[in-house]
Structures are given as C-alpha cells and as structure tokens.
Amino acid sequence: LHHDADFAGGGSEAVSEILAKYGFLIVPIVKVAILVFVVLTLDAYLTWLERKVIAHIQARWGPYRVGPHGLLQPLADGVKFILKEDPMPTGVDKKAYFFAPFLTLMLALTSLAVIPFGPDITIFGYTTNFGIADVNISLLVLFAITALGVYGIALAGWGSNSKYSLLGGLRSSAQMISYELALTLSVVGVLLIAGDFSLKHIVEKQAGDLGLLSWNIVGLSKGGGGFTQIIGCICFFIAAIAETNRVPFDLPEAESELVAGFHTEYASMKFAMFFIGEYTSMIAVSSLFTILFFGGWLSPFPASWILTHYLPSVMLVPLGLWVIFDGIRYETIFGRLILPGVGMVFTLLGVALFFSPTVNELIQGPFWFFAKVGAVLFFYIWMRATLPRFRYDQLMDFGWKFLLPVSIANVVLTSAVIMWRMK
Amino acid sequence: MSGVLVIFFLLAALAVLGAVSLILQSHPIHSALSLILVMVSLAGLYLLMGREFIAAVQIIVYGGAVMVLFIFVIMLLNAGVEERTNFSKLATFGGIPLALALGGIIAAAIARSTSQLPATGEAALSSTRKLSMLLFSEFVYPFELTSFLILVAILGAIVLAQREN
Numbered sequence: 001l002h003h004d005a006d007f008a009g010g011g012s013e014a015v016s017e018i019l020a021k022y023g024f025l026i027v028p029i030v031k032v033a034i035l036v037f038v039v040l041t042l043d044a045y046l047t048w049l050e051r052k053v054i055a056h057i058q059a060r061w062g063p064y065r066v067g068p069h070g071l072l073q074p075l076a077d078g079v080k081f082i083l084k085e086d087p088m089p090t091g092v093d094k095k096a097y098f099f100a101p102f103l104t105l106m107l108a109l110t111s112l113a114v115i116p117f118g119p120d121i122t123i124f125g126y127t128t129n130f131g132i133a134d135v136n137i138s139l140l141v142l143f144a145i146t147a148l149g150v151y152g153i154a155l156a157g158w159g160s161n162s163k164y165s166l167l168g169g170l171r172s173s174a175q176m177i178s179y180e181l182a183l184t185l186s187v188v189g190v191l192l193i194a195g196d197f198s199l200k201h202i203v204e205k206q207a208g209d210l211g212l213l214s215w216n217i218v219g220l221s222k223g224g225g226g227f228t229q230i231i232g233c234i235c236f237f238i239a240a241i242a243e244t245n246r247v248p249f250d251l252p253e254a255e256s257e258l259v260a261g262f263h264t265e266y267a268s269m270k271f272a273m274f275f276i277g278e279y280t281s282m283i284a285v286s287s288l289f290t291i292l293f294f295g296g297w298l299s300p301f302p303a304s305w306i307l308t309h310y311l312p313s314v315m316l317v318p319l320g321l322w323v324i325f326d327g328i329r330y331e332t333i334f335g336r337l338i339l340p341g342v343g344m345v346f347t348l349l350g351v352a353l354f355f356s357p358t359v360n361e362l363i364q365g366p367f368w369f370f371a372k373v374g375a376v377l378f379f380y381i382w383m384r385a386t387l388p389r390f391r392y393d394q395l396m397d398f399g400w401k402f403l404l405p406v407s408i409a410n411v412v413l414t415s416a417v418i419m420w421r422m423k
Numbered sequence: 424m425s426g427v428l429v430i431f432f433l434l435a436a437l438a439v440l441g442a443v444s445l446i447l448q449s450h451p452i453h454s455a456l457s458l459i460l461v462m463v464s465l466a467g468l469y470l471l472m473g474r475e476f477i478a479a480v481q482i483i484v485y486g487g488a489v490m491v492l493f494i495f496v497i498m499l500l501n502a503g504v505e506e507r508t509n510f511s512k513l514a515t516f517g518g519i520p521l522a523l524a525l526g527g528i529i530a531a532a533i534a535r536s537t538s539q540l541p542a543t544g545e546a547a548l549s550s551t552r553k554l555s556m557l558l559f560s561e562f563v564y565p566f567e568l569t570s571f572l573i574l575v576a577i578l579g580a581i582v583l584a585q586r587e588n
Contacts (some may be wrong), residue, residue, distance in 0.1 A: 093452070140475075140479035140480075147482060201492065
C-alpha cells in the first residue's frame with residue numbers, strides 16, 4: 001500500500017524513461033495515427049462546412065436533416081459511400097483505373113507529413129517536432145508530391161474508357177503543368193528571404209517583435225531582413241487553387257460540360273478516395289500558404305503581449321455559451337439534448353484552459369495555425385460560391401501570360417532588394 | 424549499415440524492375456508509368472546517398488514535369504497497344520551481341536574500380552547551399568551553357584508552332 005504514492009510519481013518517470021528509449025519508434029506512430037484521424041475528420045466536416053457556407057451565401061439552409069444543423073451529415077455520407085454499389089465500366093484499363101484513386105489519396109495524405117503545425121513540444125522530457133517529419137527540404141518534398149499528383153487525375157481520366165473522363169484528365173494535366181511553374185516561382189521570394197528549404201525555419205524566420213507585421217506578406221522586421229511578398233502571395237494562392245482543381249479553375253471536373261470530369265466513371269469508395277484526396281490537398285495547400293506568407297503557427301500579436309495568450313480560452317467560452325443558447329430552443333429534442341452538451345464541453349474547456357497555463361502555452365501554436373488554415377479554407381469556399389468558371393483559353397492565357405511573368409518579376413524584385421541591402 | 428543496404432537493394436530492385444517492365448509492356452502508358460517508377464526509385468537512391476536536393480529535383484523535374492508531358496502526349500494522340508514483332512535479323516545479329524558487349528564493358532569497369540565513393544551524409548556536396556555555390560562559381564559556364572541550350576529548344580518549339588500561320 002505504501003508504494004501507491006510512489007506509483008503516481010514514478011508513473012510519469014517510467015513514461016519518460018520508455019520515451020527516451022523507444023521514443024523514436026513510438027512517437028512517430030502515435031503522431032501518424034493522430035494526424036490521419038484528425039485530417040480525415042477535418043475532411044468530413046470540411047464538406048459539411050462547404051455545403052453550409054455555400055447554402056447560406058445563396059440564401060438556403062444547406063444540410064439540416066441529419067443531426068442538429070446537419071452535423072451528422074458527413075457520417076451519413078460516409079455510410080452511403082461504403083454501402084453503395086461499385087460498378088466498373090467495360091473496357092477500362094484495370095491497372096490505371098484501380099491505381100488512380102489510391103495514388104491520389106496516398107499522395108495527398110503524404111504531403112501532410114512534412115508540414116509543421118506548431119513549434120517543438122516537450123512531453124515527459126521528450127522533445128519532438130509538431131508534425132510527423134522534420135525534413136530540411138520539406139518545401140521541395142511538397143513540390144515533388146504536387147508534381148506526382150497529376151498522375152492520379154490523368155490516369156483516372158485515361159483509364160476509365162470514357163470521353164468525358166479523358167477530356168477531364170487531359171485538361172487537368174495541361175492545367176497542372178501550366179500552373180506548377182507559377183506555383184514554384186512564387187515561393188522563390190520567400191526562399192530568398194529565409195535562405196532555407198525547411199518550412200520550420202521559414203516560420204521561425206518570420207518571428208519578430210512586431211507580430212503580424214513581421215510575416216512575409218508584410219515583411220517588416222527589426223533587423224530589416226524581410227521584404228513584402230504580397231505579389232508572391234497572390235500568385236501562390238491563384239496557382240494553388242488551380243493545382244487543387246477548385247473553382248474558378250475546376251475545368252477538369254466542370255459538371256455542366258463533362259458530367260464530373262475525370263471521376264465520372266467512379267462510384268462508391270473509389271469516388272470517396274478522390275473526394276478525400278481533393279479535400280486533403282486543400283488542407284495541405286492552405287497549410288503551406290499559411291506557413292509561407294502568414295507566419296505559420298506564430299501569433300499575430302507581439303510576443304510581449306502576454307494577455308493575448310488567453311485568446312483561445314476567451315474565444316471558446318462565448319462560443320460554448322452561444323451553442324448552449326442556440327441548442328435550448330432547437331426544433332428537435334435530439335438537438336435540444338446534444339447542442340447544450342457540446343456547448344457545455346466548449347465552455348468548460350475554455351475555463352480549464354484559462355486556469356492551466358502550461359496547457360494554454362502548449363496550444364498557442366496549433367491554435368493560431370489552425371485558425372489561419374481555417375480562414376484560408378473559408379476563403380476557398382467563399383470563392384467557390386462567388387466566382388464563375390474560366391474558359392479554357394482564358395485559363396491558359398492567364399497562367400502563361402500573366403501569372404508566370406508576374407511571379408518571375410517578383411523573384412527579380414526580391415533579389416534586387418536583397419542585393420541592395422547587402423551593399 | 425545493414426538497414427541502408429536493405430533499402431538500397433530494395434530501391435535498386437524496383438528501378439531494375441521498372442526498367443524491364445518499361446520494355447516489356449505493350450501499352451505506351453504502362454511503359455511511361457514504369458519509367459516513372461524508375462525515376463522515383465532513382466530519387467530514393469540519391470536520398471540514400473544524402474543528396475536530398477538532387478533527389479527532390481529528380482522527382483520534380485523527371486518524375487513530374489518530363490513524364491507528365493510524355494503521358495499527356497500519349498493521351499492526346501490516343502496511342503493504342505503496340506504490335507509486337509519477332510526478333511528481326513538486325514536485332515539477332517547486331518543488337519544482342521552489342522548489348523552483351525556493352526553489359527560486359529560496364530561490368531568490367533565496375534569490377535575494376537576499387538576506389539571508394541566519397542563518404543555519404545556530411546560530404547562536400549551534402550547541403551543544398553554548397554551545391555548552389557559550386558553551380559554558380561566553379562561550374563557557372565556549363566550551367567549557363569545548359570540554360571542557353573534549353574532557351575534554344577524553347578525558341579525552336581515556338582518557331583515550329585508559329586510556322587502554320
């Protein structure tokens with residue numbers, strides 16, 4: 001019995017001992033499991049958010065039937081995808097047809113492995129990076145994965161033995177080749193400032209006493225090493241939308257002309273794999289955008305403003321209270337039970353964060369990172385609800401005759417400024 | 424060290440497998456896919472030698488840009504399954520002996536070379552920064568000449584495309 005007190009204290013010691021010994025093996029596996037779970041859930045709720053936001057922009061309600069505010073709609077969609085019949089058209093090229101959705105999903109999920117979601121963390125005396133792999137060429141790895149991403153779509157289009165799919169696949173390959181150049185050149189400015197391919201160092205380089213003014217998009221810092229990358233930022237965002245085949249660059253799957261483009265002939269889980277792949281690459285591109293131009297996990301306030309560290313908890317409490325207030329007068333009994341419960345959890349979490357400074361410090365990085373990524377994703381959806389699709393020749397003209405020269409000009413301008421400062 | 428060797432033989436086997444499959448596949452798209460496998464395994468081999476920049480560029484340029492263009496052209500032309508002919512006389516009497524001779528010369532060259540490769544990891548070229556320093560100082564003329572060559576190719580493509588108008 002008298003060992004009980006020791007046990008509680010010895011428990012964490014035992015944990016740190018195990019971590020010191022086998023951490024290199026355990027930690028990555030745990031991180032991969034958590035990341036895949038989080039990202040797949042995020043994908044599912046991104047579809048919900050997209051339908052909801054577009055519906056509200058168009059003065060509709062959006063999903064409302066399954067669960068309160070349609071919150072269980074992704075679950076229903078998932079069940080539907082699994083249970084649906086999976087017919088295969090005749091004359092398909094089997095290798096390409098089966099390989100394409102697998103490749104798309106695999107590459108999209110792999111791209112998340114090199115993204116740092118926060119600064120290094122220390123748990124039980126074991127320091128590790130906040131992400132799966134801390135590679136010193138993480139940006140190049142991401143571009144390599146993007147470069148291979150074309151094959152998923154091209155093979156799906158070619159292997160399906162369908163004219164719509166083939167046209168979608170062709171358009172997509174042409175579009176991705178054209179916009180990849182602008183995408184790569186638009187980050188050269190950031191690379192010149194950071195002098196490093198590592199995404200972690202690119203974020204750390206943007207830290208300064210000026211808060212959000214030190215981020216690459218503004219580029220002010222005390223040392224004067226930065227230079228505004230607003231041109232690169234705009235070029236990158238446009239090229240990134242084209243690379244992920246989203247509106248207004250969604251010609252590969254233009255539903256009014258090509259039925260559904262490259263995935264016309266896919267159903268059930270194989271279609272779901274394309275879908276998850278598209279949303280995952282949206283998250284990856286938004287993360288990269290945040291890291292390169294908006295300071296990654298850095299807070300928009302100067303580090304000396306201690307009070308802003310309580311912002312996550314201060315924001316959680318009113319959110320929770322609002323959900324409770326909304327839930328009490330919800331139409332269905334299920335909603336009246338669930339929503340106040342969820343609101344209660346939010347409120348209590350906010351209060352708990354307020355009174356535990358260590359945990360509060362730990363979530364600062366991820367909080368700001370995901371807040372920024374969320375804002376970028378919202379912008380993506382907003383654009384889909386607002387903009388019409390490009391015509392094919394407009395798309396090519398824009399990519400080659402406007403975006404590419406502008407991003408080259410940005411490279412020249414940034415290097416000139418850096419050269420001038422060095423003198 | 425044995426772990427590195429295992430990965431090396433795995434990647435080497437994949438590269439050889441891809442190269443053999445490239446020749447044996449009857450459909451152009453399957454051949455192109457096999458070539459991508461070769462490129463990606465080569466990138467893995469470069470990575471194993473600690474040349475991460477070359478590895479990434481191998482995938483971005485060869486695995487990505489060049490091969491996408493191949494696949495794009497094959498799809499655009501809608502090339503069908505190739506017809507397979509039996510060995511022609513030229514292949515039997517010219518090709519096979521020459522291939523054997525080439526293989527023998529390469530094998531002999533590898534067998535005779537005793538010098539060790541420079542140590543991996545923290546070697547002279549390991550970091551991207553050092554590589555670019557070399558490219559823009561010691562090898563600046565070959566580098567610029569190569570870019571000039573590519574420029575000529577681009578101009579040639581534009582001239583060919585404009586000729587019809």
